[in-house]
Amino acid sequence: MKILFKNARILTMKDDKIIEGCLVVTDSKISYVGPKLQTGFFDQVIDCDGNLLLPGFKNAHTHSAMTFLRSKADDSSLHDWLFNEIFPREANLHKGCIRELSKVALLEYLSSGITAVLDQYFFPQEFIDTCNDFGFRSVSLGMYDKDSRPVDEVLKIMNKANKPNSLATMVIGMHSEYTGTDEMFKATEVLLNKTNSPFYTHLSETISEVEDCKSRRGVTPMEFFDSLHFFDNGGAIFHGVYLSDNDIDIIKKHDVTVVSNPSSNMKLASGIAEIKKLLDRGVRVALGTDGPASNNALDMFREMYLVTGLQKLKNMDPVSIPAFEVLKMATVNGAYAMGLKECDTLEEGKLADLIMIDLSRPSMQPINNIINNLVYSGGKDCVKLTMINGRILYRDGQFFVGEDIKEIYKKVQLLTEELNQIK
Amino acid sequence: MKILFKNARILTMKDDKIIEGCLVVTDSKISYVGPKLQTGFFDQVIDCDGNLLLPGFKNAHTHSAMTFLRSKADDSSLHDWLFNEIFPREANLHKGCIRELSKVALLEYLSSGITAVLDQYFFPQEFIDTCNDFGFRSVSLGMYDKDSRPVDEVLKIMNKANKPNSLATMVIGMHSEYTGTDEMFKATEVLLNKTNSPFYTHLSETISEVEDCKSRRGVTPMEFFDSLHFFDNGGAIFHGVYLSDNDIDIIKKHDVTVVSNPSSNMKLASGIAEIKKLLDRGVRVALGTDGPASNNALDMFREMYLVTGLQKLKNMDPVSIPAFEVLKMATVNGAYAMGLKECDTLEEGKLADLIMIDLSRPSMQPINNIINNLVYSGGKDCVKLTMINGRILYRDGQFFVGEDIKEIYKKVQLLTEELNQIK
Numbered sequence: 112m113k114i115l116f117k118n119a120r121i122l123t124m125k126d127d128k129i130i131e132g133c134l135v136v137t138d139s140k141i142s143y144v145g146p147k148l149q150t151g152f153f154d155q156v157i158d159c160d161g162n163l164l165l166p167g168f169k170n171a172h173t174h175s176a177m178t179f180l181r182s183k184a185d186d187s188s189l190h191d192w193l194f195n196e197i198f199p200r201e202a203n204l205h206k207g208c209i210r211e212l213s214k215v216a217l218l219e220y221l222s223s224g225i226t227a228v229l230d231q232y233f234f235p236q237e238f239i240d241t242c243n244d245f246g247f248r249s250v251s252l253g254m255y256d257k258d259s260r261p262v263d264e265v266l267k268i269m270n271k272a273n274k275p276n277s278l279a280t281m282v283i284g285m286h287s288e289y290t291g292t293d294e295m296f297k298a299t300e301v302l303l304n305k306t307n308s309p310f311y312t313h314l315s316e317t318i319s320e321v322e323d324c325k326s327r328r329g330v331t332p333m334e335f336f337d338s339l340h341f342f343d344n345g346g347a348i349f350h351g352v353y354l355s356d357n358d359i360d361i362i363k364k365h366d367v368t369v370v371s372n373p374s375s376n377m378k379l380a381s382g383i384a385e386i387k388k389l390l391d392r393g394v395r396v397a398l399g400t401d402g403p404a405s406n407n408a409l410d411m412f413r414e415m416y417l418v419t420g421l422q423k424l425k426n427m428d429p430v431s432i433p434a435f436e437v438l439k440m441a442t443v444n445g446a447y448a449m450g451l452k453e454c455d456t457l458e459e460g461k462l463a464d465l466i467m468i469d470l471s472r473p474s475m476q477p478i479n480n481i482i483n484n485l486v487y488s489g490g491k492d493c494v495k496l497t498m499i500n501g502r503i504l505y506r507d508g509q510f511f512v513g514e515d516i517k518e519i520y521k522k523v524q525l526l527t528e529e530l531n532q533i534k
Numbered sequence: 535m536k537i538l539f540k541n542a543r544i545l546t547m548k549d550d551k552i553i554e555g556c557l558v559v560t561d562s563k564i565s566y567v568g569p570k571l572q573t574g575f576f577d578q579v580i581d582c583d584g585n586l587l588l589p590g591f592k593n594a595h596t597h598s599a600m601t602f603l604r605s606k607a608d609d610s611s612l613h614d615w616l617f618n619e620i621f622p623r624e625a626n627l628h629k630g631c632i633r634e635l636s637k638v639a640l641l642e643y644l645s646s647g648i649t650a651v652l653d654q655y656f657f658p659q660e661f662i663d664t665c666n667d668f669g670f671r672s673v674s675l676g677m678y679d680k681d682s683r684p685v686d687e688v689l690k691i692m693n694k695a696n697k698p699n700s701l702a703t704m705v706i707g708m709h710s711e712y713t714g715t716d717e718m719f720k721a722t723e724v725l726l727n728k729t730n731s732p733f734y735t736h737l738s739e740t741i742s743e744v745e746d747c748k749s750r751r752g753v754t755p756m757e758f759f760d761s762l763h764f765f766d767n768g769g770a771i772f773h774g775v776y777l778s779d780n781d782i783d784i785i786k787k788h789d790v791t792v793v794s795n796p797s798s799n800m801k802l803a804s805g806i807a808e809i810k811k812l813l814d815r816g817v818r819v820a821l822g823t824d825g826p827a828s829n830n831a832l833d834m835f836r837e838m839y840l841v842t843g844l845q846k847l848k849n850m851d852p853v854s855i856p857a858f859e860v861l862k863m864a865t866v867n868g869a870y871a872m873g874l875k876e877c878d879t880l881e882e883g884k885l886a887d888l889i890m891i892d893l894s895r896p897s898m899q900p901i902n903n904i905i906n907n908l909v910y911s912g913g914k915d916c917v918k919l920t921m922i923n924g925r926i927l928y929r930d931g932q933f934f935v936g937e938d939i940k941e942i943y944k945k946v947q948l949l950t951e952e953l954n955q956i957k
Contacts, residue, residue: 186854490833
């Protein structure tokens with residue numbers, strides 16, 4: 112299968128230059144990017160009409176199947192939200208509903224130009240199967256659970272996923288320090304030693320999380336995990352709103368990525384992460400939407416706008432975080448954090464995970480600076496095409512995932528009404 | 535011309551109930567809203583397929599023709615931005631370019647479900663003509679200018695605009711206290727006395743604006759305008775980020791609306807307005823996008839999300855500002871501030887300024903709470919149809935404004951390149 116994109120503007124994300132020319136996809140990979148018009152036989156020729164190709168966005172922190180909780184408990188206090196709204200409803204979750212609930216999220220990712228997610232939730236095998244069926248690229252967290260996922264079960268799912276050319280991979284993580292038990296830390300240590308995986312966890316999302324850890328253990332959550340050597344193979348932390356200078360030293364020492372979730376941190380009133388400080392210290396920052404219960408949209412344009420906008424406010428300085436830095440967070444940095452180095456830029460030999468931005472949307476006009484247009488005025492309505500692994504899964508508002516979208520919505524609505532009954 | 539919308543969900547904004555039924559538009563007005571299936575002859579029948587009708591958004595503060603400055607000077611300090619980037623380029627503006635530059639903004643408004651704007655910029659007659667040609671509803675600020683708009687000229691434009699059934703109206707305003715001269719205050723007083731117009735101005739956008747006014751005049755900008763009796767017929771202030779308790783008393787006394795521009799205030803690092811406090815004090819709050827140089831998108835979904843999100847952060851309280859309050863700001867409160875009381879809700883006899891939201895977008899699914907879905911996960915991709923004064927101007931991504939969109943973009947690109955040459 113050979114697809115030619117012609118008359119394109121191309122932002123490869125190797126740098127901030129925009130090439131005018133062609134891009135060729137052969138099967139799952141990019142086989143040409145450059146100014147020369149390509150000739151020969153193609154199965155499909157797409158005239159981009161001057162529209163922009165760039166790498167797909169990498170959503171480096173999410174909980175996809177939480178769609179059933181979207182708009183269910185907004186405008187509540189964090190404690191009420193978690194203990195009275197979220198946890199009792201999550202207790203109703205069963206294996207059979209993860210596939211349908213995740214599909215709504217996958218559709219939204221495609222509509223926002225997201226070509227891969229790092230997902231963390233219950234029943235990861237079901238999530239992986241759903242992504243594979245859709246043709247969506249996923250990285251899932253393998254997390255120990257005494258009842259449903261003992262060490263052997265996590266290793267089994269991981270071995271099944273991590274095959275060459277697989278759309279799915281699994282890495283090792285934990286929910287957080289504050290939900291961890293000694294048994295869980297021990298099991299996670301075993302998993303990390305057996306797999307040499309990088310490590311992923313929620314970390315320092317709220318001030319009380321950090322303070323509680325300090326009074327319990329005498330150290331910050333980052334210092335605690337460092338003492339366990341969990342980050343010795345790198346990885347990422349989710350949120351990182353409240354990090355000490357020593358935390359940042361540890362992050363740098365182990366080449367850990369901070370995955371920021373500005374929208375979720377805003378909506379739950381957790382705070383504004385110190386992104387400018389992290390960048391000044393040379394820390395790699397990526398972006399995530401978090402789940403649909405806390406954000407509520409699954410939209411990388413929102414995260415891009417907020418990660419720079421909120422820094423301008425926090426530092427009372429409109430210079431904070433230029434647009435190209437933000438675009439790097441949403442693409443190459445996310446890919447690095449997720450172990451997807453073959454999906455980070457548009458170059459020959461890389462995997463064909465790319466999107467086309469419709470520059471004829473009024474928010475993309477006029478063209479003073481395409482990168483700034485994307486970051487400061489872009490939105491889902493500008494996403495004209497989303498391709499993953501060489502397959503077009505979304506184009507001109509239509510989804511090509513092999514299923515009837517209305518049927519998915521019907522099933523999810525029924526599940527949502529069932530799961531949201533608090534017993 | 536009679537149009538039937540059937541199989542609709544309808545949020546009238548009289549309250550937060552959602553009706554399932556029909557809406558009929560006869561010429562420019564709504565002639566039926568309710569659950570009964572309407573029969574008889576219709577020029578057009580639109581099957582809404584369960585999608586949502588609600589009043590169009592009212593963008594209560596913008597500078598439409600600034601599209602040429604979009605993405606031109608982002609990530610600059612406020613002083614650099616204004617004095618080295620914006621003002622020198624605005625000096626290049628001439629009457630002949632306002633029409634084209636405004637058109638790009640009008641297209642973006644339509645794509646975001648905005649059916650009326652309160653615009654403030656140079657050459658208002660050109661802006662009014664453009665809106666009228668497109669069929670777009672506008673309120674323009676008539677502002678005195680010694681050279682281009684003496685008192686008689688403002689009155690002439692205003693008399694021409696303010697006719698019964700006109701799509702355009704004009705009200706009286708000033709740019710701000712800090713750019714005002716004695717001569718301008720005098721002329722504005724004359725204009726207000728001759729027209730009995732409410733009064734509109736930028737006010738207390740930055741801390742330095744307030745402090746400078748206090749050291750110059752011994753009072754806040756609000757106190758200063760109150761001493762001139764400019765708000766005696768009500769009106770609105772734009773921004774209102776730094777308001778004293780006495781300012782709020784004056785605002786309440788004169789039934790003034792505070793038009794908040796959360797995105798612009800964030801991007802220019804001006805601060806976060808005290809919206810929760812204003813609401814607690816019973817002040818009416820509306821929303822505006824501000825212009826495309828400072829925001830940069832012209833998107834009411836962004837403003838709705840931010841006005842509640844930023845309050846949650848400012849007050850460190852996720853309860854701050856429920857979704858329905860936000861939706862009122864974007865619709866009925868904006869209409870009140872703009873003097874558009876016939877366009878505020880969907881009721882028989884009201885003007886047919888309405889939008890249809892596509893509930894089959896993944897961000898609108900599942901349906902736990904439609905209002906929360908709109909405010910917390912809505913975006914331009916959810917706007918299926920925009921109708922103004924009974925005419926459909928936007929549907930399924932296409933614009934029906936009587937002009938070739940690509941031709942508009944071409945002309946605006948040339949103008950943008952010409953105007954952005956700093957001499």
